[in-house]
Amino acid sequence: MGGSIMENDTQIWERAQNYVLSRQSADSGFCFYRVWGVEESTAPDTYYAIAVLRFWGMAIPRSTELIRWLQSLQDDQGRYSSLTNASFGVRALSLLAAAPLWDPRPNLLNWATQAAGRNDTVDSETLRDWQCCVQLQRLLAPVAPLPEIMRSGAEAILHNMEAAAGGFGSHPNLIDSGNAWALQRLLGQPYRPRDQSFLHACEDATFGLRLSPDGASTRLEAIFWGLLQMVHLHIAPLYPQAIMAYVRACQPVNGGFGRRAGAIATLEGTFHAVMITAGLSRNPLLQTLTGA
Structure with a gap:
């Protein structure tokens, strides 16, 4: 992590690395709560772990077994138990230079068709799902035209959640806006100048960036x-030191990072902490590992 804003925080990252490695389960997947006696690997936790280990340039332990576990999340019809498992499972395989055993796109198209029929559902979860759907389709077929049902469904959720003054969400916030901005990029839509104003309005001398x-x-x-x-x-953030002070405050004694100061550590929180440092140092791996 040479050249980053946290390059002198060696112990912080050593503790984080030990935390991530300690969350690998017997099946070779990862689970943030396995230390509580539950061996229950999840696709999101596994993706987060692989992404940060890749960022640190570390070998992925038991990668052959890990690929087999990720491939086992899909049935012989190409289906996953959820869009979340499909999105994180396929993205994790991609980071390992592997692929699912069956093409998930027919079932992904089926999900989009069903979701488009519920276009009156406008909330944060639906926005995240559409972002995952389009991102996964682009990953699986980067040069093929986006199916029209996906494009129209994604455009509809963006339209329904946009705020006239900037940002996205029923109460505009950076999380909904971030998912919306990522979805706009996947659709090839131009950014709206008012969103940049919204982004600057979230900057804060104490937190770096407010919700x-x-x-x-x-x-x-x-x-x-x-x-x-x-x-x-x-754009360079106005308060990078405040951002890093907040990141440090989110690391409890076990070495991972919680979503906020005082929260329990998770692999998701640790992924966000590592990607924040990548963003501050403009590390090109940020976009490679997030795909957003």
Whole structure:
């Protein structure tokens, strides 16, 4: 991590690396709560672990067994138990230079068709799902035209969640806005100038980036999405030291990172902390590992 804003925080990252490695389960997947006696690997935790280990340039332990476990998340019809498992499972395989055993795209198209029929559902979860759907389709077929049902469904959720003054969400915030901005990029849509104003309005001398312009709190996920957008727009944050002070405050004694100061550590929180440092140092691995 030479050249990054945390290059002198060697012990912080050594502790984080030990935390991530300690969360690998017997099946070779990863699970943030396995130390509580539960061996239950999940696709999101496994993706987060692989991404940060790749960022640190570390070998992925038991990678052959890990690939087999990730491939086992799909049935012989190409189906996954959820869109979340499909998205994180396929992305994790991609980071390992592997692929699912069956093409997930027919079932991904089926999900989009069903979701488009519920286009009156407008909330954060639906926005995240559409972002995952389009991102996965682009990963699986990067040069093929996006199926029209996916494009129209994604455009509809963006339209329904956009705020006239900038940002996205029923109460505009950096997390919903970050997912929306990532979805806009996947669709090839231009950014809206008012979104840059919204982004600047979230900057804060104490937190670095607040969850929303009128908010009094933040979390690592919000900082991650805000900083990712700044990287895409070639904007330098006003308060990088405040951002890193908040990141440090989110690391408990076990070495991982929680979503906010005082929260339990998770692999997701650790991923966000590592990607925030990548954004601050403009490390090109940020976009490779997030795909956003």
